Amino acid sequence: MMNEEIFLCSICNINSGTCNEDCKFCSQSVRYKADIARYKQKPMDAILQEAITARDNGALGFCLVTADKGITDKTLKFVCDVAKEVTKVAPELRLIACNGTATVEQLLVLKDAGIKAYNHNLETSRGFYPQICTTHPWDERYETCQNVNEAGLVLITGGIFGLGETQEDRISMLEALNSLNPTSVPINFYHHNEALELQPNPLSVDEALELVKLTRETIPNAQRIMVAGGRELMFGQRQEEIFAYGANSIVIGNYLTTNGRVMSKDLEMLKSLNLEVAKKVK
């Protein structure tokens, strides 16, 4: 089934590359010394400019991402300050926070500051996770998602394919995601960085499209299946096919540590497919 309205989201890395965890797919871990930008706090002016650009290009979602395992008091204050300032310049944007593991109390503070949704991914299956990360357990990720539901924020949770997981792992992750009843499910495709030991993503385009479909089928109540990081690299010339396989949301602009294509290219693609850009959150 072809979806008619596509939800566009933009992500803003308000703190980058300073994480001490060891997730093997992540170039933001300080352990792998990947050649990426690293900073503690992006200047407010730059964040506000990104928010305005995202809004002007049709984004409804604007996600404030910090690279760390969880929220420190300092991060919490910074994200709240950013949320309040973005709301002033671009009130049309729906603010999402993505700041790692979080307690219900911390999530309620974010909610008070204007954050509407929280993104925390399960990343992969519970069984495969120890091969991907040894510094924190999968269960902690699941608990944070439960906390998001408890805090009354919109839950956005998904994962990443192409890490060397089996098809059983993928199904297990999707079933776990479904059990959390998320509103939006971002799926990412591993984008190899030469500093990372993990082998490049082995998925073919056809296999990746089938995974978009499987995500849609396994999590039928999610309002949005979002193809997030790795879209251009994974699907190349065939990326417009993701919508026929059940995706109805994409990230426009740059990703956390890699560049996306210019936003206008995505808008042209949607237009050529007769797909409308969603103007409001359902």
Ligand code: SF4
């Ligand atoms: S916790 Fe998040 S930012 Fe840190 S290494 Fe893992 S995926 Fe990257």
